[in-house]
Amino acid sequence: MIQAAKHEKVLVRVRINGKLYAEEVEPRRLLSDFLREDCGLTGTHVGCEHGVCGACTVRVNGAAVRSCLMFAVQAADAEITTVEGLSLHGSRHPLQDALSECHGLQCGFCTPGILMSAAEFLEEHQDPTTEQIEEMLSGHLCRCTGYKGIVEAIAKVAKEQKDR
Amino acid sequence: MKPASFNYYRPSTLEETLQLLLDCGDEGKLIAGGQSLIPIxxxxxxxxEHVIDINGLRELDFIRLEEGILKIGGLCRQRSLEKSPTVKEVAPLLSEAVPFIGHVQTRNRGTVGGSLVHADPTAEIPLSLLALDATAIIQSAEETREVPVQDFFITYLTTDIAPTEMLTEIQIPVDTLPKGYAFVEFSRRHGDFALVAAACLLDTDExxxxxxxxxxxxxxxxxxxxxxxAMDVLLGEKLTDxxxxxxxxxxxxxTDPEGDLHASREYRLHLAKVFTKRAIRKAYERSLQKLGGGTQP
Structure with a gap:
């Protein structure tokens, strides 16, 4: 059993984008703050901090989840992918190119979260309908684009995947 | 925004968890998916004061079909329920209801048991399990109780579960379930809290x-x-307009809905009628289809 009293720090070891991190944090430390403040991975954005906006979405053991609705201590021993992990070897993820080409972003605040959700979505859907893409995107708020470009970008990558 | 400090425990067995609940008394709180608790x-x-994290209890993360009873572990994720071919086959009402819950990103973490015990009056899981006549298995260090979901809800966010108890399993008798089913709901935007939702199960003869x-x-x-x-007026009849x-x-x-900033009482009453009708019609049509024919009303 893991146990920590109030204000007592616990050691959290976690693999993020293939690299091992070990940091001491209080159990109340949100995963989103852990990634940004303790690990220095500021690609994950923090918007509403109560699970509505989707900006902080990361992948924990493959599943896209809100990092503001998890404590860092709960991610101990997990494999996490953040937006930094999408372009590890210097080349952009096809979704990143497509968002750029389809005008799927303006200010870019929501983009990291959308990328993480869309990456999981495309692994599970070989030939998604527009409706399915929109349903997945319902978990993300974008105040710039009106979503049209984002839907187009995801559909574009899906089609490229299928044609390959 | 940061939560206030708490004492944290992450037990690795059910036995440890139940003992912790007993030791913490009124001040202990379980966290499962945390998709309602962490925003709060x-x-x-x-x-x-004390947060007991049950995410280490892998033994409670299951979906099993045993002798006509669908058994869902307290820690089963909503996403697992959504993807389960077994659930789709034996309790399709649940498969239809789950996509209405929040978003895929919250269903990846949120649990079936957590939603039932949280008992939000607009939530999909409590409503579906009520329609399915499910039973909740509630355990403490001292005893195990079986509570029909029909008797489980007390009032807003309040259920028949003591601070020292936890929900470990949900059981749905699926052999006797009617073949026609429907889950419908209305919300302002997809993934928002429902204003009104309705679940219907129906059987028809030839x-x-x-x-x-x-x-x-x-x-x-x-x-x-x-x-x-409402169901009583339907029994023994063919469905007409x-x-x-x-x-x-x-x-x-x-019904006795309250008005709030999302919808007035009158609007909710209107929705209750419209969505009840939609649920009944859809369940009826599916029931006829299962029989392989029949005329539609």
Whole structure:
């Protein structure tokens, strides 16, 4: 059993984008703050901090989840992918190119979260309908684009995947 | 926004968990998916003394079909329920209801048991399990109880579970479930809290006469409710537009919704009628299809 009293720090070891991190944090430390403040991975954005906006979405053991609705201590021993992990070897993820080409972003605040959700979505859907893409995107708020470009970008990558 | 400090425990067995609950008494709180609890803590609407994290209890993360009973572990994720071919086959009402819950990103973490115990009056899981006549298995260090979901809800966010107890399993008797089913709901935007939701299960004979059924409505009272009187007018009858109108009217009259900034009382009453009718019609049509024919009303 893991146990920590109030204000007592616990050691959290976690693999993020293939690299091992070990940091001491209080159990109340949100995963989103852990990634940004303790690990220095500021690609994950923090918007509403109560699970509505989707900006902080990361992948924990493959599943896209809100990092503001998890404590860092709960991610101990997990494999996490953040937006930094999408372009590890210097080349952009096809979704990143497509968002750029389809005008799927303006200010870019929501983009990291959308990328993480869309990456999981495309692994599970070989030939998604527009409706399915929109349903997945319902978990993300974008105040710039009106979503049209984002839907187009995801559909574009899906089609490229299928044609390959 | 940061939650206030708490004492944290992450037990690795059910036995440890139940003992912790006993030791912490009124001040202990379980966290499973945390998709309702963590927002409350982040916004400091509440603070906790002891947080007992049950995410290490892998033994409670299961979906099993045993002798006509669908058994869902307390820690089963909503996403697992959504993807389960077993659930789709034996309790398709659940498969239809789950996509309405929040978003895929919250369903990846949120649990079935957590939603039932949280008992939001507009939530999909409590409503579906009520319609399915499920039973909750509640355990403490001292005893194990079986509580029919029908008797589980007390009022807003309050259920028949003591601070020292936890929900470990949900059981649904699937052999006797009616073949027609429907889950419908209305919300302002996809993934928002439902204003009104309705779940219906129906069986018909070869003539299209309704022989059995259950109807449940959510969002119209402090707890999800069974609309028995509306179902009673349907039993022994074939569905006609007039009968459907009557059932919808009765269902709505028996609800007592409160108005809030999302919808007025009058609007919720209107929705209760409309969505009850939609649920009944859809379940009826599916029941006829299962029989392989029959005329549609």
């Amino acid at each position: 803590l982040n916004m400091r609407l509440s603070s906790l 003539d299209g006469t309704i022989t059995a059924g259950r109807l449940a409505i959510g969002g119209v009272d402090a707890v999800p409710m069974i609309a028995q009187e 007039a009968l459907l109108e009557e059932a919808g009217q009765i269902a709505a009259e028996n």
